[in-house]
Amino acid sequence: MDLSAVHAALSSKYYSVLASLCDDLLLQAASRGAATDDWPYAVHLLAHLFLNDLNSARFLWKSTPQETKDALPELAAVWRIGQCLWIRDYAGVYTTAQGFEWGPEMADFVAAFLEIYRKRIFQLLTSAYSTINVADVVHFMGMNEENATNYAIQNGWSLDVTTKMLTVVKPKVKTNQKLDVAFLSGKGSYFNVEYTSASDSD
Template identity: 80%
Template sequence: MDLSAVQAALSDKSYSTLAPLCDELLLQAASRGTTTDEWPHAVHLLAHLYLNDLNSARFFWKSLPQEVKDASPELAAVWRIGQCLWNRDYAGVYTAAQGFEWGPDLADFTTAFLATDRGYSSF
């Protein structure tokens, strides 16, 4: 599976393009029957949260098999952020984001997410 476009968007800090890009690539993979073992689930989920698209984020989370959720602490950490957003616990968003040591793909993305004009960084 070619995820170079996702990596390029992360490198370019083009975070607002990631959710539609990931959605499209995942649909293409599904239509071809391509395995998604290497799929950047945490990036995909955070991309929907970045756009404040909570319904799509929640749908994406619910569509994931339990073994995928269990296998990625980073994905679970992004979901904790999503849960805080869903419950309008904005202080919790910041706490959840700052309370995890993000990998290289998500460190800058999470920082940018917190810096968006939603008030998370004011806590």
């Protein structure tokens, strides 16, 4: 199977195109009855998580042969990240992703996933709160207290050192953002913020 397009997207860090690319290639392979022994299941699964498409990720996992799941530790590690997303285990997303020794291609992809995930969580906090204590930011952002505080301050928030409360600064809402604030309380759906490529995250 020709996976050159997948590898090219990975090396170019065009992560947002990987899900549809992998879906199309896998469908083509299935229609031809081609073997998928070398299929990049871990990349494919993470590509759906990268786009917040948890339903497609779940379907891919369920349709993956059990012997493949058992044979690919990276795939199982990506699945554990997905499980943390579904149960809203914020800290678990980070510890699971950072606690596995990824291969060269996947390492950069996982780092990009964590970066955009953290930015999306921060956007939700910005939308949902006017003030928030540092401990809660640490929980949601998967950082230690110093890094979480610095991250917030660098993004315009202010800190009351005495109370360890952060005052949120509301940015101008862009038209390509769709935030589900209820997600933080467990009542809403998974957030959806448009993202085109790793280079757009600056």
